[in-house]
Amino acid sequence: MKKLLEILVIGVVLSAVSFNSSAEIKSLRGPVSLDDESEMFDKRKLVKQKGGFERSFKIQPPLIPHETEKDKITLQTNTCMKCHSKKNHEKEKAPEIGESHYVDRDGNVLEKLSTRRYFCNQCHANQVDAQPLVDNEFAGAK
Ligand code: HEC
Numbered sequence: 001m002k003k004l005l006e007i008l009v010i011g012v013v014l015s016a017v018s019f020n021s022s023a024e025i026k027s028l029r030g031p032v033s034l035d036d037e038s039e040m041f042d043k044r045k046l047v048k049q050k051g052g053f054e055r056s057f058k059i060q061p062p063l064i065p066h067e068t069e070k071d072k073i074t075l076q077t078n079t080c081m082k083c084h085s086k087k088n089h090e091k092e093k094a095p096e097i098g099e100s101h102y103v104d105r106d107g108n109v110l111e112k113l114s115t116r117r118y119f120c121n122q123c124h125a126n127q128v129d130a131q132p133l134v135d136n137e138f139a140g141a142k
């Protein structure tokens, strides 16, 4: 019984500590209670980068260095491929999708984009001008 009490006390102290430190961090959602509807956050400016963003490690999906607001990925269409496909990339002066994008789950190399890579923004993301919520010392691999 005493042990249980001890654990309870430690738990309460720990959660008080973590609650305290998280109160200083302002998340995108802000200090809105979970039961309330969240407020719209400030829209941040999209960062565009000529020549692309540097990768942090070799097989990182590269970040998207341009706008994609008008792009659509649906069952019928994938407008990213208007520029990044084997057929169009030269004409559009865009990099062709990576070699891994032609490989299916059994390791066969296909002529066309593999369905595993159809939803581009599952892996590739735009960048906005936002600072990390907490300090960190992350550095990319050499
Ligand atoms: C109108 C043509 C066009 C469309 C549509 C387009 N892109 Fe691009 N994309 C480009 C060009 C051109 C570049 C190269 C930009 C540069 O390096 O300055 C690029 C670069 C990229 C890169 C960076 C590659 C690297 O190695 O750094 C990624 C990732 C990318 N696009 C993903 C996408 C995704 C995902 C979509 C759809 C949501 C998309 N693009 C739609 C033309 C396009």
Ligand code: HEC
Binding pocket: 058, 059, 060, 061, 062, 078, 080, 081, 084, 095, 096, 097, 098, 099, 100, 101, 113, 116, 117, 118, 119, 120, 121, 122, 123, 124
């Ligand atoms: C499951 C994750 C994933 C998905 C989905 C995906 N990619 Fe990629 N992409 C990667 C990775 C990882 C790389 C880097 C390795 C490589 O080149 O294969 C990459 C590389 C790229 C590159 C740079 C190629 C180069 O040679 O520099 C472009 C452009 C690109 N992807 C576009 C797209 C587009 C367009 C789509 C959607 C049709 C897409 N990707 C879907 C993970 C993904």
